[in-house]
Amino acid sequence: MQRIAVAGIQHETNTFSSMPTTMAHFIEADAWPGLTQGEAVLAAVAGANLPLAGAVAALEAGGLHVLPLLWASANPSGRVEDAAFEALWAMFESALLAARQAGPVDGVYLDLHGALVTERYDDGDGEWLRRTRALMGEQIPIVASLDFHANLSPLMVNSASALVGYRSYPHVDMAETGARAVGLLQRLLAGEALYLAFVQLPFLISMPWQCSLIEPVARLMYAAEQAETGDILSVSFFPGFPLADVADGGPSILAYAKNTCLAETTAQALAQKVLAAEPEFAGRLWQVDEALSYAKQYTGQGKTIILADTCDNAGGGAGSDAAGIISDGLKMGMPAMMVGILCDPATAQAAHDAGVGGVLLREIGQGRKARGEWRVISLGTGQFAATGPFYAGCQMDLGPMACLQYQGVTVLVSSRKQQAADQAMFRHLGAEPGEAEVLVLKSSVHFRADFGAIASEILVVEAEGDHVADLSRLQYRVCKRRPAS
Numbered sequence: 001m002q003r004i005a006v007a008g009i010q011h012e013t014n015t016f017s018s019m020p021t022t023m024a025h026f027i028e029a030d031a032w033p034g035l036t037q038g039e040a041v042l043a044a045v046a047g048a049n050l051p052l053a054g055a056v057a058a059l060e061a062g063g064l065h066v067l068p069l070l071w072a073s074a075n076p077s078g079r080v081e082d083a084a085f086e087a088l089w090a091m092f093e094s095a096l097l098a099a100r101q102a103g104p105v106d107g108v109y110l111d112l113h114g115a116l117v118t119e120r121y122d123d124g125d126g127e128w129l130r131r132t133r134a135l136m137g138e139q140i141p142i143v144a145s146l147d148f149h150a151n152l153s154p155l156m157v158n159s160a161s162a163l164v165g166y167r168s169y170p171h172v173d174m175a176e177t178g179a180r181a182v183g184l185l186q187r188l189l190a191g192e193a194l195y196l197a198f199v200q201l202p203f204l205i206s207m208p209w210q211c212s213l214i215e216p217v218a219r220l221m222y223a224a225e226q227a228e229t230g231d232i233l234s235v236s237f238f239p240g241f242p243l244a245d246v247a248d249g250g251p252s253i254l255a256y257a258k259n260t261c262l263a264e265t266t267a268q269a270l271a272q273k274v275l276a277a278e279p280e281f282a283g284r285l286w287q288v289d290e291a292l293s294y295a296k297q298y299t300g301q302g303k304t305i306i307l308a309d310t311c312d313n314a315g316g317g318a319g320s321d322a323a324g325i326i327s328d329g330l331k332m333g334m335p336a337m338m339v340g341i342l343c344d345p346a347t348a349q350a351a352h353d354a355g356v357g358g359v360l361l362r363e364i365g366q367g368r369k370a371r372g373e374w375r376v377i378s379l380g381t382g383q384f385a386a387t388g389p390f391y392a393g394c395q396m397d398l399g400p401m402a403c404l405q406y407q408g409v410t411v412l413v414s415s416r417k418q419q420a421a422d423q424a425m426f427r428h429l430g431a432e433p434g435e436a437e438v439l440v441l442k443s444s445v446h447f448r449a450d451f452g453a454i455a456s457e458i459l460v461v462e463a464e465g466d467h468v469a470d471l472s473r474l475q476y477r478v479c480k481r482r483p484a485s
């Protein structure tokens, strides 16, 4: 039985964020498991919508022996500290060497993000793949699945035997992508040769307009999927992560086929479609006051308008702690407004100290803080199972949580930041998001998977935070590409 070493190292690095990503962030669990080594990795990811989980299931179904080495993920934030990256590499390297001492390692599967940046390495995933290749030699297949937001580099492409990207944003196909990567690994193990074509596209795409539920990404992803036929074995379109000022930041296309010519023609054909769609990667960004005024008109009708607080999205490296939109909602006297999830550990602790029914006279959040006499409506441990399609199968651990209310505004507070992309994050505190008339979610796109059906309308709002949506506001120094226009 062939033995395949597997590991997951996931981080999306927002280089515009000043909050460094430390080892402590990898150790603690959030929506995804905390740092896990060895056999325990299998139980930690089993059943979750994670690439590693899908890959393990596919490897086992294919009769391959799985050697789990490591799972390490941290919520998107600023650059990963060198010490953390090197500590994780040391764990992975020693586990891989130990596995090889116990018997041959015939292949490696990695669940990587593709936008990991460290203090030293702008292309952290490329460095990880380069080192893995150096350890394993040229003959052993090394295959990785990558996030939809991977900033693909020549180093990544040349170090791996094959790379495969998600097709959906919200990423509801993460586990499925892990299985697709295993499909290519099995071809390589069987001795098939894969020939690749790699095209980097010349503009950056802002995150809210990368959603695969809307055009143009919906049809571009469909085109990528449809292109996989006959001798064309894998076609990935990576819209990229624009909040990373790195040389290879931006969208790309990667195709594998049974000959170079076919791979090249396929990648170029898709590239032409993406280039032609450039003007469509745009949409209205609402200012907070105009979004709140607009939404207020519809209150009292039993509808839910969602305001996507995209700039404060923890899922793209922001703190999810900005309270300006709450403060403005209070000033405007918004009725039935619900906001989640505000990361404010001190307020969560104060609420637990006061108990249900207690009143906190305090400012909550950061930035333009929201002052009020906040009544504690409910409390939670922050430990619960996700129920939506994006975080499917995940056990959340967000630290002490509280539901607070002042005037018409309800705020759900957590102790660890996490993108508001699952209704269970509200229901854990007894709050029903569908009952809010104005629902403010600290998320850019992932919320659409679980909340889309309850929204009569969705407004993408530009408020405070490091997950900047208007890319023209950013000062790129290293990245060679510029925002789509």
Ligand SMILES: [Zn+2]
Residues within 6 Å of the ligand: 147, 148, 149, 171
């Ligand atoms: Zn992503």
